[in-house]
Amino acid sequence: MQSDNRSQHPPLPEGLHRSNYIRLRTIIWLRWAAVFGQLTALFVAERYYNLRLEVGLFYLVIGASVLANLIAMFVFPENRRLSERENFFMVLFDLLQLGALLFLAGGLNNPFSILIVGPVAVSAAVLSTRSTILLGLITVLIASGLTQAYYPLRTELGYILRIPEIFVFGTWAAVTIAVIFLGVYVRRIALDANAMSEAFQAAQLALSREQKLTDLGGVVAAAAHELGTPLATIKLVSSELIDEFPEGSEAREDIALIASQADRCRDILRSMGRAGKDDLYLRQAPVTTVVQDAVSPHLDRGKTLHFLQESNDGTEQPEIYRKPEIIHGLRNLVQNAVDFSRANVWVETHWNAETVTIRIQDDGGGFPPSMIGRIGDPFMRRRSNAKLRAKNTAYEGMGLGLFIAKTLLERTGAELAFANGPARTRLPGDGPQRSGALVIVRWPIADIAVDKSEGRTPLGQNILITS
Template identity: 60%
Template structure:
């Protein structure tokens, strides 16, 4: 049982993270390091280098940076193709410089890992694979083809072939591992950021709805007395104007419109409760509120109370994250139930528990350990596609529900019931979600509302 994703993610492309200015600054640093390495090798160790070609290669990077600085704005963000071309240029420039200075015999050959590893964190998988494949080819060529490093006396500086082979193997393994690690880590961080943003938007929307409901309910409560006064006065006018039909008809119209205003306010909010009272409600009422949008979707939603104690039902905080999180779980269950969803409530002196069970096929066993991860997609079978062609689950809804409910202090457990029972018996055999709170986390008796709403001062004023 996965979740239909109501929050469309923007994808996994990350190329627009990098500004051109960042690339140019890194390139200036590399240019400075290359110049220092060549100067030290020539003046301190008297190595015979092809200085003209070395400076030509470094000059190409300088020209590229100058073109980027003067031709593009500083805040330009690179596209996927532009980012790839920039990194390929840096990789080729470094590779040619290594070719001129000993290939894999040069200890600075490890720097070839830099462009590939860094780009893996900001580019797509296709670009990362392409760049990694190019780097592997370059490293293999540098192991065989390069200009040797010579001392002032003409001696060639080189390490034994077994160490050259070891450097090649180590570089190849590092390229594969670091690239995959960087790409996977950055990809998960990006997906988590998108999922948290969707969670924030969902919570903000629920908070706004809750605030609007409180304002409407408070308005209905405050307007109740003047509307009752208008209704009473109009009734008295109707009695006094019984001998004047025209005026009596106007008084009747006033009374009718007052009744209509009261009905409108009652339909928009909960009359008789002020905004403080709307901040808490009985546990069953909150559960029914969360399930309300899914009551007419062709599935039976059964509310049950399995009491382990004789203590009265607790009043809990009507926090937006609790309502929205439970609503997501209910939608999830209704989407995949064959016909019935059970919502069980239970409480003790220390815990408040809500269990949501359906009679569907349950969670895929191989995904139970990953439930709650964002964008947890999987390939659907042909049978699943025909049964639910509109369904495109990504796991984001369950992630939002889990995040919001855990934010309220809950602990969630996902499991499956028995799959051996027949569907016609309407038995609880599908997915099971247990949401467990320490009672002091959501029980209104433990919050400031227990003191604030002890007496309804507004009603006393009327």
């Protein structure tokens, strides 16, 4: 089985991200809007349609919402982020308040009874599954109670406004179905949106980290360039001075130490600046060089990497920019191949006048067939119990690394395709066989190649300087 294992941090508990997004100010303003709507409906029903209502009880129930809002405004800061528990009780209060209003206004005979499913939809979007199920059950219980117990709606002449029992049952069934359907529907949409949001954040962090490493390498390369001359001078002077002192003398040993330390500084700067790409002529390179940069961290991980570079139509190898998106994306794909290969990984680079194509394949078990259509999308496989979660706290099976690679590469104009190689048909002793996962990354040449009109030209052959 081949999946991805990039992150080293355990997933946060469900609902932690969503519920902590809600500000108290948002709840307060929504509740003020609900109070305004309830007062408007009460005014129209009483003055325009002349319904006989328990106005005092209505004002008492609506006043409870007003009082709750005032307490929240004056006791707590409006920019406070509500916790899961606080959000649950906020939604529960609004649900009970709406149920009380329906109790005073005809129960399920009231056309506004469908509004009782609103709090469940809100809960499904921002709260945990447990809270949503609990609120859904409370909603169904309230709707069931409103079919039997309620203050009837009366006209000015005392006539009771009541719909047939079959319609009351139909309204109850509609509320129940709406609670279940909307709860599940909104829940699934919220989970997908939340997973995608977190995955995009992870991709942005990965890109930011790669950019910082690239910038740091540029700084080191610049330092190595600037320090090269004084280090060379120290080396030259020490080499000349060392001949002035006899073997075994203390001064000769000191000069030899200075020369060796200068060499050491040169080697350190050279190794640190190897990744430096800030030089104008190093920001762009042949495509195979960029691929080698991306693959280099995985060369010594115990697997054999096979490289192939060829032109499909005889055109010259294109030069591309060393974009962090390309390097990090290809690095993730190669890491995935190395992690799940048996012993071999193939990295092929092909180009022609129209496209640049990179094929990454291994000799492992390949992608699970049931997941081929979902590769590149973030998904989460939940573990069955706490013991299994404790054994592996990584994002196993989330596809997060592949999502990051796909997202970053697509930003540069690439198209990605995922597939599996043919089944193993030869014996293990017959040599490596490409039976594992296959990832094809293809760019239009116009999207990735360096524009020669920008002024970059070959440096040409070095000319010997003569005096």
